[in-house]
Amino acid sequence: MSDSATVRVQRTMPGFGALLWSSVFKSSGLHRIGAMLLMLSILALSAGIFLNFDGTAGPSLMEINIPWIDSLGINFHLAVDGLNVYLLLLTAILFPVVLACSWSAAPSRSRIFLALMLLLELGLIGTFLSQNLMLFFIFWEAVLIPMFIMILVYGGERAREAAMTFFLYTLAGSVLLLAAVILLGVESLHQTGQWSFEFSTLYGLQLGWGTQLFVFIAVVLACAIKCPIFPFHSWLPLAYCEAPFAGTALMAGALSKMGAFGLLKLALPLAPQVSAVMAPAMVLLAVVSILYGAVLALRQDDFKRLVAYSSLSHMGYIVLGIFSFQQTALHGSLFQMLSHGLSVAGLFLMLGLLEQRVGASYRNLTALAGQAPRLAVVLMLFILTSVALPLTSGFTSEFLILFGAFQHGMATWQAGSGTLPLIATVIACSGMVLGAGYMLRFARVILFGKGSGLGIHDLKPREAVAFLPLLLLIVWVGVWPAPIMAKAQAAVTQLTAQVTDFKHPIPLLASPLKVEEKVEENVMNNGGANGR
Amino acid sequence: MAADLFYALLPEHILLALILVLMTLEILGADRKLANCVFTISVAVGCCVLLVQLGQGHTATVVPGEIIVDRFALLARLTILGCGLVLGLCSLTTSGTFKFWMLLSSSLLGGMLIMESAGFISMFIGIEMLSLPAFALMVHGCGASSASEGAFKYLLMSSVASALILFGLSLGYGATGNLSVADFAAALQAGGAHITTAGIIILSGFFLKAAVFPFHGWAPDAYSSARLPVTAFLASIIKGAVVLGLVRILGTLTLNSETVAVVAVLSVLSIFYGNITAIRQVAFKRMLAYSSIAHAGYMVFALTDNTGGTVEALLYYVAVYAVTTIVACTSFSLLVNGEKDDLEPLDGAFHSRPLPATLLALSVLSLAGIPPLPGFLAKFFIFKSVIASGYLVPALLAFSGSYIGVVFYLRIVFRLFKPAPLPLSAQTSPRSGWTLGGVLLGAMLLTLFTLVPGVFH
Numbered sequence: 001m002s003d004s005a006t007v008r009v010q011r012t013m014p015g016f017g018a019l020l021w022s023s024v025f026k027s028s029g030l031h032r033i034g035a036m037l038l039m040l041s042i043l044a045l046s047a048g049i050f051l052n053f054d055g056t057a058g059p060s061l062m063e064i065n066i067p068w069i070d071s072l073g074i075n076f077h078l079a080v081d082g083l084n085v086y087l088l089l090l091t092a093i094l095f096p097v098v099l100a101c102s103w104s105a106a107p108s109r110s111r112i113f114l115a116l117m118l119l120l121e122l123g124l125i126g127t128f129l130s131q132n133l134m135l136f137f138i139f140w141e142a143v144l145i146p147m148f149i150m151i152l153v154y155g156g157e158r159a160r161e162a163a164m165t166f167f168l169y170t171l172a173g174s175v176l177l178l179a180a181v182i183l184l185g186v187e188s189l190h191q192t193g194q195w196s197f198e199f200s201t202l203y204g205l206q207l208g209w210g211t212q213l214f215v216f217i218a219v220v221l222a223c224a225i226k227c228p229i230f231p232f233h234s235w236l237p238l239a240y241c242e243a244p245f246a247g248t249a250l251m252a253g254a255l256s257k258m259g260a261f262g263l264l265k266l267a268l269p270l271a272p273q274v275s276a277v278m279a280p281a282m283v284l285l286a287v288v289s290i291l292y293g294a295v296l297a298l299r300q301d302d303f304k305r306l307v308a309y310s311s312l313s314h315m316g317y318i319v320l321g322i323f324s325f326q327q328t329a330l331h332g333s334l335f336q337m338l339s340h341g342l343s344v345a346g347l348f349l350m351l352g353l354l355e356q357r358v359g360a361s362y363r364n365l366t367a368l369a370g371q372a373p374r375l376a377v378v379l380m381l382f383i384l385t386s387v388a389l390p391l392t393s394g395f396t397s398e399f400l401i402l403f404g405a406f407q408h409g410m411a412t413w414q415a416g417s418g419t420l421p422l423i424a425t426v427i428a429c430s431g432m433v434l435g436a437g438y439m440l441r442f443a444r445v446i447l448f449g450k451g452s453g454l455g456i457h458d459l460k461p462r463e464a465v466a467f468l469p470l471l472l473l474i475v476w477v478g479v480w481p482a483p484i485m486a487k488a489q490a491a492v493t494q495l496t497a498q499v500t501d502f503k504h505p506i507p508l509l510a511s512p513l514k515v516e517e518k519v520e521e522n523v524m525n526n527g528g529a530n531g532r
Numbered sequence: 533m534a535a536d537l538f539y540a541l542l543p544e545h546i547l548l549a550l551i552l553v554l555m556t557l558e559i560l561g562a563d564r565k566l567a568n569c570v571f572t573i574s575v576a577v578g579c580c581v582l583l584v585q586l587g588q589g590h591t592a593t594v595v596p597g598e599i600i601v602d603r604f605a606l607l608a609r610l611t612i613l614g615c616g617l618v619l620g621l622c623s624l625t626t627s628g629t630f631k632f633w634m635l636l637s638s639s640l641l642g643g644m645l646i647m648e649s650a651g652f653i654s655m656f657i658g659i660e661m662l663s664l665p666a667f668a669l670m671v672h673g674c675g676a677s678s679a680s681e682g683a684f685k686y687l688l689m690s691s692v693a694s695a696l697i698l699f700g701l702s703l704g705y706g707a708t709g710n711l712s713v714a715d716f717a718a719a720l721q722a723g724g725a726h727i728t729t730a731g732i733i734i735l736s737g738f739f740l741k742a743a744v745f746p747f748h749g750w751a752p753d754a755y756s757s758a759r760l761p762v763t764a765f766l767a768s769i770i771k772g773a774v775v776l777g778l779v780r781i782l783g784t785l786t787l788n789s790e791t792v793a794v795v796a797v798l799s800v801l802s803i804f805y806g807n808i809t810a811i812r813q814v815a816f817k818r819m820l821a822y823s824s825i826a827h828a829g830y831m832v833f834a835l836t837d838n839t840g841g842t843v844e845a846l847l848y849y850v851a852v853y854a855v856t857t858i859v860a861c862t863s864f865s866l867l868v869n870g871e872k873d874d875l876e877p878l879d880g881a882f883h884s885r886p887l888p889a890t891l892l893a894l895s896v897l898s899l900a901g902i903p904p905l906p907g908f909l910a911k912f913f914i915f916k917s918v919i920a921s922g923y924l925v926p927a928l929l930a931f932s933g934s935y936i937g938v939v940f941y942l943r944i945v946f947r948l949f950k951p952a953p954l955p956l957s958a959q960t961s962p963r964s965g966w967t968l969g970g971v972l973l974g975a976m977l978l979t980l981f982t983l984v985p986g987v988f989h
Contacts, residue, residue: 069986070986072916137903138903144902152949167938168939171938172935175935176928178912179927182912182915
């Protein structure tokens with residue numbers, strides 16, 4: 001009971017806060033502190049939920065379910081489950097950190113900016129927690145408006161163009177998604193006799209091939225644009241570079257995870273057969289994203305663009321992990337969402353702080369290590385996470401993904417259904433090398449160059465404290481992932497079961513149960529080994 | 533019987549009394565403020581009466597075969613009257629004159645008559661009572677010759693529509709032998725060349741009044757030449773009443789496949805045409821006109837539904853659309869401070885006038901159908917019943933059409949949030965209090981629609 005109350009409070013607080021802060025308080029200092037307190041309390045609640053969540057319970061614990069449109073089966077149904085518990089924590093951590101970093105920047109003095117941030121948090125948490133497809137869609141879309149206005153009002157020179165591109169691109173994906181959502185509701189009407197958009201009902205439907213294909217295409221299109229992955233990424237550099245740095249950090253850290261989460265939550269369980277058949281194509285897209293992002297990042301001189309393209313590359317790993325259908329890889333993908341969210345947000349915040357200090361000439365910064373040691377250490381840690389150095393979260397997640405993908409590739413090869421997944425995995429591994437290449441080049445240029453420097457101020461204590469939670473979590477996941485992994489275990493098992501239940505038309509997935517058990521052992525061993 | 537005549541038609545009696553009182557007051561040369569007051573109070577009382585009747589589940593056959601009061605009649609009249617109240621409050625300070633209120637009330641009366649008619653005679657009278665005052669409203673208080681031109685175009689087109697409806701009615705009379713709406717609908721369902729022709733002609737008449745695609749020619753000129761509150765009135769209440777009138781005839785009917793095909797094609801064309809043409813517009817009212825053509829397309833689209841959800845979906849859509857349009861128009865007029873029609877004054881308006889600017893942004897986004905705003909739910913209700921009826925491809929087309937529409941709605945939001953160009957000129961006109969009140973009432977209604985989307989179920 002108290003847990004359900006917790007979720008309820010958490011869910012409603014940002015909304016009320018947004019209203020309150022945009023209307024009531026006039027003085028600029030007070031509402032900034034108030035917004036911070038609100039975000040911190042949400043973080044406290046989420047952290048409590050995260051620590052208490054033991055992973056064994058299905059989405060029955062810690063939920064609220066209020067009927068909204070009863071006759072259509074649309075309920076205000078939110079719950080914590082194994083899939084969204086990381087993302088809940090990630091979102092809850094990112095917001096206060098971002099606000100703390102942009103504390104003295106001009107936008108955070110304005111009420112609108114704070115209201116937008118709170119609305120954004122509301123939409124994100126709503127998307128991750130919703131257990132009703134329609135509610136999911138509404139939150140998914142509702143995130144667009146505050147982000148759009150944030151880019152538009154507080155963005156750089158080409159903010160208008162960036163905001164328009166961002167909005168129209170992401171909305172384009174959602175048009176088909178809405179059709180798919182309604183189609184699923186109609187299927188539920190035909191099969192169970194009443195409208196329902198509850199995930200639990202929809203997962204139980206027997207969908208025909210055509211419907212599954214339509215749903216899969218719609219979901220993948222929407223998610224691929226949101227992530228983004230390869231052919232749908234052209235909004236990314238513009239939006240990431242033109243948004244205010246707080247907005248960029250949130251977009252790259254939390255918004256892009258909505259896409260990956262959508263693939264996990266919708267594509268796999270709702271269209272299992274089509275997912276299995278289309279998996280090679282998705283793996284191909286993922287690998288192309290990994291390489292393409294890495295190659296583009298290698299060629300960038302602007303640090304922001306570099307990080308933006310590296311983000312494209314890292315999102316590719318997540319998709320690769322999801323479409324390998326191995327428990328290991330799914331765990332890896334979940335970790336990668338968390339890890340990439342933390343590291344990319346950290347990198348963008350760092351760049352933002354630098355830009356705030358020296359303006360547009362941050363592009364020419366060099367030799368920071370000597371002038372601003374604290375800043376350099378923190379930046380280096382984020383870079384190393386991005387490179388996937390062992391003992392950081394980046395390593396845990398990319399290792400698990402590649403390991404799972406490799407297993408999948410081997411299984412496919414042994415089953416005689418082609419070597420494509422295997423080759424793709426091998427190529428994806430080279431992405432890690434490229435990643436090390438561009439990231440370390442970035443580090444060398446900005447930290448250890450030969451220039452005289454511009455007299456950069458080091459991190460202030462406030463900023464240093466703000467980065468602390470990100471770094472702690474990165475190290476925690478890197479050093480001892482097993483307890484965190486256990487939280488998602490039940491959900492991951494359920495997800496793989498949902499996909500592999502439909503093995504009859506596809507020999508690809510006919511992995512015997514034994515292999516799965518072994519995988520599980522491996523997962524646990526790996527977690528332990530990593531800890532040493 | 534007499535009690536029914538009094539109680540069931542109480543809102544109409546109140547409106548009639550209102551018109552008479554206003555006339556008398558004008559002759560006596562009373563203060564304008566009194567007229568405002570009388571209008572607001574009577575319409576509010578009318579709404580309350582309808583709410584009470586709705587609570588009681590009151591139904592009555594007032595004039596057998598001509599006027600019946602059922603649940604649909606109550607809900608639809610409440611929608612019309614409620615929109616009238618919001619519109620009245622919004623234009624209280626800018627255009628509240630005796631003649632304006634009289635014309636508005638008689639138009640509302642006509643709209644309400646449509647909703648409770650069971651026979652075509654009362655429905656026809658209602659339609660005429662709805663549109664005739666609108667011509668006068670368009671010319672009233674507006675010296676420009678373009679206003680008369682727009683009003684004249686509307687008058688001509690509207691008469692053609694009336695003629696079409698009358699012609700269709702006489703054909704229908706030939707087929708069924710009476711003028712009852714229910715008999716007509718039953719005969720239409722049964723089919724036959726005679727009655728189908730009648731149905732198509734009547735449908736064309738209604739489409740002409742509602743400005744659906746090939747019959748839309750009059751709308752842009754008429755909308756752009758009228759004053760802003762009148763434009764809002766044309767786009768919201770008149771269009772809504774016409775569409776609800778169509779629901780009154782066809783609401784519970786399953787159309788045959790040929791008619792469905794025609795309706796689907798016209799509505800999809802209407803959606804595309806309206807949304808694409810609106811992109812090119814630089815004036816607010818013209819943009820609104822084209823967007824309203826697209827919205828007429830969505831509304832008509834709901835008629836293809838064969839799962840029996842048409843009535844609820846359209847009531848919700850009309851209510852949301854009408855209130856949103858009124859709120860958008862009024863916030864726009866608050867921002868531009870008067871009768872300007874171009875979009876330039878909106879630049880950076882958010883920084884000087886945050887409240888109206890936010891409301892305008894939200895209402896245009898709602899018109900565009902962005903979740904979680906009520907406009908999205910309204911579209912969702914229509915699309916879900918259309919898809920449930922098995923028309924996935926037209927629905928997808930309509931989706932893409934509405935995606936195109938987002939472009940021009942976003943342009944308004946763009947302008948609102950531009951960096952502030954001029955120093956803050958907090959020139960809140962001293963008399964805008966009531967207008968703001970009306971807008972806020974509309975916003976409250978929209979919030980209610982969002983929170984309780986099942987109000988019409």
